[in-house]
Amino acid sequence: MKSIKTFILVGLSCLLASCHDLLDIEPNNKLTADDLFGNPNGAKAFLATLYRDLPIEDYMFMPGTTGEGGFNNPKGNIGLLWYANICEEAVQSQWGEQSPNHVIRADYFNHGYETLRNVNLLKSIIPTLNIRQEEKDVLEGEVAFMTAYIYFYLAEKFGGVPLIKELQDYDPANPGALVVPRSTEYDTWDYVMKQCDIAAEKLPENNTDRRATKWAALALKSRAALYAASVAKFGSLAPMEGEAVSLGLAGMKESDAQYFYQQCIDASWAIMNQSNHKLYKPEPANPEEAETNYRNIFVNPNSTEGEAIFIKGIVKEGEGFGSSLNYYIEPYQTQGQGKMSPSLNLVDAYEDYTDLPGIRSEAKVRTRLNDDFSSAGFDATKNDYIKVNRDTPYDLFNGVAYGDAKKAKDARLWASIILPGTEWKGNKIIMQGGLIQPDGTEIYRVPTTVQGKDGNTYYSLGGEKHQVSGFWPGDGTHSMSGFLMKKMISEDMPAQYDKTTLDYIVFRYAEVLLNYAEAVCESQLGDMTEAKNALNAVRKRAAHTNEIELTRENVRKERFVELAFENIRIWDLRRWRVLHTLFNNYSHDILVPLLDLRETDPKLIFVRKTTLGVSLNGPSNYSISEYYEDVPRNAINQMPQNP
Known part of the structure; x- marks a missing residue:
């Protein structure tokens, strides 16, 4: 795909010579319709490149980067991880809280118009093609679909943008003819609607x-x-x-x-x-x-x-083709990096199966018999913590721990998140954040050993570093929330760079x-x-x-629960205009399993905490001005700037 992309961009695209040439795109050369579509393989390659360049936030999307606007980047930390970590879905195990201002912004404006030029090039040559009208209709439908997709993404980020509806020809004597002002946000969205209608009619x-x-x-x-x-x-x-x-x-x-x-x-x-x-x-x-x-x-x-x-x-594994999804997401125990730590905020949101008529159950994870859901941490004065067998800590989530099977959490939780004690690739995943010593003092995120009242020695984090997948401090390879992600990864694929070949569902x-x-x-x-x-x-x-x-x-x-980790939640919060209130000095809630050594038969208790104190970045914030990104401006096309 990389070689195809290079051919298309060199042969067909009008790349920006510099930031001063924004929207003043002069073709380096032109190909005729026969050159492009005379060879079926050439036509297929061109279409494949256009589809590839659509702003689809898949497993190889890395926001906050330049180049292709953050897209088609198999290296680095994947966008699935980033976007989940700038809303309530998860926390980044390496850096902790992520402020949206430097993550959600990607250099897409330029790349979007580069892609649009190629789409408009295809649009301009369809009438000249020596093919059946039915085939022309399909191509016109694809052009409309691609146009709608690109302008949809631009509108999400920038509001109203210049609508360039036809292929532009550069006239050195009149470069200003290429200048197109910003359309209103309403007109931009309405153009997306109309392009979708054309696509639906012709496809x-x-x-x-x-x-x-x-x-x-x-x-x-x-x-x-x-x-x-x-x-x-x-x-x-x-x-x-x-x-x-x-x-x-x-x-x-x-x-x-x-x-x-x-x-x-x-x-x-x-x-x-x-x-x-x-x-x-x-x-x-x-x-x-x-x-x-x-x-x-x-x-x-x-x-x-x-x-x-x-x-x-995802065509095949290997550099430039496969993603590194499994590598970044899998537990440390199975050679993964464990960088996706789903939050307790998300886990709490899944219902249980009480299923009373007309009611969506509020089913926050019970950690104490009195249902105190404070995230203030361990309280030595309380003796009502629910005790869980350390061999089956997941009992807390299926109601067994407190004798009520109806309190089992939603099936989508079990399908989406690796819970403490569940298995991955045949390994029991250990998530222990510390212990309560026999004298009642807490040890949290400190690797050490402590002797229990039964005379046995216990690891504070459940084992040595290579034996556990949670809470090991300092290296960003272990869960810091008590959970790891399962939804998008396959047990049949290795935790290695460029080895994940799961296809990505754009719409379902x-x-x-x-x-x-x-x-x-x-x-x-x-x-x-x-x-x-x-x-x-x-x-x-x-x-x-x-x-x-x-x-x-x-x-x-x-x-929230159905579409978790599908790069939709952050956009939902953005369009509802709640990010600046929700993420006002915000830290994620986490759930910490602690081995309680105050008794001769040690059990696990679970303690609600926040990431505050273990995050390198501190609480996250989101300002009103970040609902729109800044539009690039230059000397020729001085577009009004967003607020």
Whole structure:
């Protein structure tokens, strides 16, 4: 792929000569339609490169980097890890709390317009091609899909941007002719809607080689329209000032929300009622089956029976092809780096199976009999900590520890997160953060040994460094939360650089159902009963048996657990305009298993803490100004800057 990319960019792209030439793109040379599409392999390579250059935040996305805007970077810390760590999903085991300001910003503006030029090049030559009209229609649909995807990503980051709808020709005598001003944010989002409609009209319902389909275009529209509607509806929660705001380049009127909610509803409804897409195995017999089914979606994305709507393929392992997902995510005990530490905030969000009529259960992990959920740490004055057998610490999450099987946590938790004591690649994963000494004093994140009242010697962290996967201090290779991630990695792949070849699901049916439910709930448009059914269908696939009400809180909580680690949560929080309040001096909650040596038969207790004190960066913060990134400006095209 690297060689293909080089050929295309050198032969077809007009790269930016410098930051001063932004949007003034002069072609180095031109290829005719016959040159490009006369050879089927050339045409295929060109299309493959365009698909590859779409801003898909997959396993090889590394935000905060330059070059290709952070995309297609198999080295370094993957975007899955970064994005999870700048919201409540996880904490970075090496650096701790991550402030969004330097992570979520990637140098995509330039790269996006480079890619758009190649897309517009394809658009310009389609009419000249000596192929059947049906083939031209498909290519035009793909052009519209790619255009919509790129402008969707630009609008998420920058608000209103220049809309360059046709291939531009450079005239040295009139370089200013290439200057295109920023469109309003409303017009930018509306252009995305219209391009999605063109794509949906022209694309086939089924396609090969991971190319876009009608349903992929509508799934993109569903996601994009919901984002736009949210920006309009919730913009007042993060009031901004400045020229870009007064000109409508950053922000929209609240009244615009209904239009975009309707667009989301229509696109989602079409997929729900006209396509063959559906939830993968929607009626499990029990939570154990639900766990297996949910996990299979991500380790076997090509066998989801219609759940996956659009997939980005990982061609093969090796440098420039495979990702390093397993290497970064796997437990230290199986040669991984253990850098993804899912937070207790996320673990708490999963329901249990109480399943009372009409109610979504609040099922925070019980650590004390009095249900005190304070994250203040160990309290030596309390004697009501729930005792758990040190050989089966996961009993805390299945209700066995306190005698109530209905309190077992949601199957999606077990499918998504490695819990203390569960197995990975045949290894029992040890997560012990310290111990309570016989005299009642706590040892936390300090590797040592202590003699218990039974005369035996115990490791404070459960073993030597190579024997444990949690809480080892100082090297960033062990969980610092008590949990590790499982959802996106495969036990069949090694924990090595460039060796993970899991394909990435860009759009899946469960998200469409949740988009529909949210759009109907927020707008009161569409079918309220069907929206409630859509919300509950996602829960029932996780083996829940009750029906919950269609409310904002229920929809948002369901998105949190269903779409965890899919690089969606950070964008949800951003479009709801809650990041600056949620991440105000924020530290993640964590759960620390401690071996209690105050008795002759030592048991584990679990203590709620935060990362504060063990993070290199301190609490994270997010300011209102970070909802929009700065647009690059130069001497020729002085675009108004975002607030």
